Amino acid sequence: MxxxxxxxxxxxxxxxxxxxxxxxxxxxxxxxxxxxxxxxxxxxxxxxxxxxxxxxxxxxxxxxxxxxxxxxxxxxxxxxxxxxxxxxxxxxxxxxxxxxxxxxxxxxxxxxxxPGDGKASDPGRPIEHVAVDENEFYEFEISRLKPKGYGIQIGTYQELVNLMRLADNLKSSYKKDVTVQVKVINGIKYYGLILGKFPSRPKAEQFREELKKKFPDAFIVEFNRL
CATH class of the missing domain: 2.40.40.10 (RlpA-like domain)
Known part of the structure; x- marks a missing residue:
C-alpha cells in the first residue's frame, strides 16, 4: 500500500x-x-x-x-x-x-x-560510515499539497540529506518551485524530486528540453495522477 x-x-x-x-x-x-x-x-x-x-x-x-x-x-x-x-x-x-x-x-x-542527478551507478549498494565535514543547517516550511498541472521529475532518492542539497541547488539554478513526493513502499520511504509547476504539458515539455542535457532521465509528471 x-x-x-x-x-x-x-x-x-x-x-x-x-x-x-x-x-x-x-x-x-x-x-x-x-x-x-x-x-x-x-x-x-x-x-x-x-x-x-x-x-x-x-x-x-x-x-x-x-x-x-x-x-x-x-x-x-x-x-x-x-x-x-x-x-x-x-x-x-x-x-x-x-x-x-x-x-x-x-x-x-x-x-x-x-549538482548532477544524485544517483549512484549501483543504487542498491549500501554506503556505510559516511561522515560529514561540518554541521549542515536547513530552514524550510512543510505543508501537504494537492498540486495541479505538470512538473518535471528529476529522480527518486532514499537519502533525504542528498535530496535537500540537490533541491537547494536546483531551486537556485532554475528559479523554480521544488516539490517532493514521498512514497512508502514495503515500509521503505522514497523521495521523488519534482521541479517546476506548469499549467500545460507543452510548457512542461519546453522546460524538460532545457534540463535534458544535465538530467537525461527526467520526465514529465501530471500531479493529479500521482
Whole structure:
C-alpha cells in the first residue's frame, strides 16, 4: 500500500558545507586502478573523478590548487578521504592537472559547479560510515499539497540529506518551485524530486528540453495522477 504526500520546499536557506570547502586534497594510488568505488563504478586513473565524504554521486566539483591556482573539474563517484583535514581524493590524472603529484598533498578550494542527478551507478549498494565535514543547517516550511498541472521529475532518492542539497541547488539554478513526493513502499520511504509547476504539458515539455542535457532521465509528471 502506498502512502503519498507532497512537501513544497519553500525555503532552503543555509547549507554550511556543501557549496565551498577548503582543505587538503590527496590522490589515489596506482594500486586502486580498476577497483570498484562506493558508487559501483570502477576507479580509472585517467578519468577526472573524486571521492568526497558527503556530496551526492554525480556532483561535479571544481578543485583549485591554492598554491598554483590550477583548477580541474571532477565528478564525485566515491566516498572518502577518511583522514582528518582532507576534503577530497582525486584521480591521478586530476592530480596531474592540479600539479601536486610530487607533493602528494595540496591545499585546495572545492566548489560545487553542478549538482548532477544524485544517483549512484549501483543504487542498491549500501554506503556505510559516511561522515560529514561540518554541521549542515536547513530552514524550510512543510505543508501537504494537492498540486495541479505538470512538473518535471528529476529522480527518486532514499537519502533525504542528498535530496535537500540537490533541491537547494536546483531551486537556485532554475528559479523554480521544488516539490517532493514521498512514497512508502514495503515500509521503505522514497523521495521523488519534482521541479517546476506548469499549467500545460507543452510548457512542461519546453522546460524538460532545457534540463535534458544535465538530467537525461527526467520526465514529465501530471500531479493529479500521482
Amino acid at each position: 502506498k502512502n503519498l504526500f507532497f512537501i513544497p520546499f519553500l525555503f532552503l536557506v543555509t547549507i554550511a558545507s556543501a557549496q565551498v570547502q577548503t582543505g587538503k586534497a590527496s590522490f589515489y594510488a596506482d594500486k586502486f586502478d580498476g577497483h570498484p568505488t562506493a558508487s559501483g563504478e570502477k576507479y580509472r586513473h585517467n578519468k577526472l573523478t573524486g571521492a568526497h565524504k558527503s556530496l551526492p554521486f554525480g556532483t561535479k566539483v571544481k578543485v583549485t590548487n591554492l598554491a598554483n591556482n590550477e583548477s580541474v573539474e571532477v565528478i564525485i563517484n566515491d566516498r572518502g578521504p577518511y583522514v582528518d583535514g582532507r576534503i577530497i581524493d582525486v584521480s591521478k590524472s586530476a592530480a596531474e592537472k592540479l600539479g601536486f603529484i610530487n607533493q602528494g598533498l595540496a591545499d585546495v578550494k572545492l566548489e560545487v559547479v553542478d
